[in-house]
Amino acid sequence: MKKKIVFSVLIIGAIALGIGYYMFQKPVESLRDKDPAWQGMSEDLYENFSEDEVAGNKIFTGNILQVTGTVVEILQNSDSSSTLILNSSHPVFGVKCRLDPKFNTSKTPAEGAEITLKGLCTGINSDVELNQCIIL
Amino acid sequence: MKTIATLILLGISLLGFSQDQFFTRNANITFFSSTPMEDIKADNYSATAVLDTKTGAVEFSVLMKSFNFKKALMQEHFNENYVESSKFPKSVFKGKVENIGAIDFSKEGKHEVNVSGEITLHGITKAISTPGTIAVSEGKIISNAVFTLKPEDFDIEIPAVVRDKIAEEMEVTVNAELEPLRR
Numbered sequence: 001m002k003k004k005i006v007f008s009v010l011i012i013g014a015i016a017l018g019i020g021y022y023m024f025q026k027p028v029e030s031l032r033d034k035d036p037a038w039q040g041m042s043e044d045l046y047e048n049f050s051e052d053e054v055a056g057n058k059i060f061t062g063n064i065l066q067v068t069g070t071v072v073e074i075l076q077n078s079d080s081s082s083t084l085i086l087n088s089s090h091p092v093f094g095v096k097c098r099l100d101p102k103f104n105t106s107k108t109p110a111e112g113a114e115i116t117l118k119g120l121c122t123g124i125n126s127d128v129e130l131n132q133c134i135i136l
Numbered sequence: 137m138k139t140i141a142t143l144i145l146l147g148i149s150l151l152g153f154s155q156d157q158f159f160t161r162n163a164n165i166t167f168f169s170s171t172p173m174e175d176i177k178a179d180n181y182s183a184t185a186v187l188d189t190k191t192g193a194v195e196f197s198v199l200m201k202s203f204n205f206k207k208a209l210m211q212e213h214f215n216e217n218y219v220e221s222s223k224f225p226k227s228v229f230k231g232k233v234e235n236i237g238a239i240d241f242s243k244e245g246k247h248e249v250n251v252s253g254e255i256t257l258h259g260i261t262k263a264i265s266t267p268g269t270i271a272v273s274e275g276k277i278i279s280n281a282v283f284t285l286k287p288e289d290f291d292i293e294i295p296a297v298v299r300d301k302i303a304e305e306m307e308v309t310v311n312a313e314l315e316p317l318r319r
Contacts, residue, residue, distance in 0.1 A: 025207060026207065027206060028205065057222075062222070078311055078313075081181060083162050122182075122199045122202040123225045125198065125199045126197070
């Protein structure tokens with residue numbers, strides 16, 4: 001009986017350690033199969049966020065957004081990933097979307113193309129920022 | 137926190153575009169912590185920066201939630217437990233390139249500079265001074281600086297259970313390729 005208890009405790013302990021190790025090592029996941037909390041046009045996202053940053057942070061930041069807009073600028077980052085700027089009514093700023101280099105399988109679109117992508121909203125810093133973006 | 141946007145809009149509205157202002161919206165900021173237990177690295181490729189080559193005024197602004205970690209749990213702990221990025225979403229550096237007058241921006245070349253100013257992180261503002269480089273190449277300005285920050289200086293508490301895994305000083309590397317502001 002005592003042996004059974006010791007054995008059971010060891011097994012449970014090993015499983016708990018395994019789960020803990022898996023959780024600790026788990027990489028950041030792709031957003032491809034995750035549902036967006038908000039869908040809309042880049043112009044509307046920028047306007048809503050820039051009008052009231054505090055409210056915008058509550059509504060958008062930390063959420064997955066599905067955004068449609070026109071690519072107005074393409075930036076090459078120093079790690080070879082790309083960042084797309086989607087249009088807004090502002091003369092300089094818009095929605096800045098860093099494509100996820102690990103999971104993004106689509107080709108980088110050309111300037112002027114209308115695209116839809118999913119990304120994790122990280123806030124507003126002159127541009128509204130989306131991270132880990134996947135072109136749909 | 138809207139200073140960069142204001143500076144840029146002023147540059148555009150007053151001069152059409154400002155010949156002295158250089159700007160980027162995809163500067164790379166990396167922080168690195170190394171201990172015998174574990175190395176931790178996070179990258180941000182979305183920092184905004186503006187440099188005025190006439191006055192030497194420089195400003196960087198970065199969203200804390202835009203730092204990318206390899207491990208999901210590290211990213212979660214960084215945002216929720218350490219820098220509290222929902223409460224303090226941005227980190228901002230405002231300062232000056234002290235010897236900007238010694239640089240001829242019309243000629244290509246690399247220059248050693250010293251940058252000093254104030255950095256705000258986790259709601260705490262501290263003075264900082266660091267050496268760096270500014271290179272003029274193909275009409276762009278490529279800037280680089282490496283410095284260290286102590287989490288405790290910014291009231292960032294590291295729980296005792298992970299104290300051995302997180303270095304007392306973080307190495308911060310800044311790389312930015314700034315272009316003349318025109319749009």
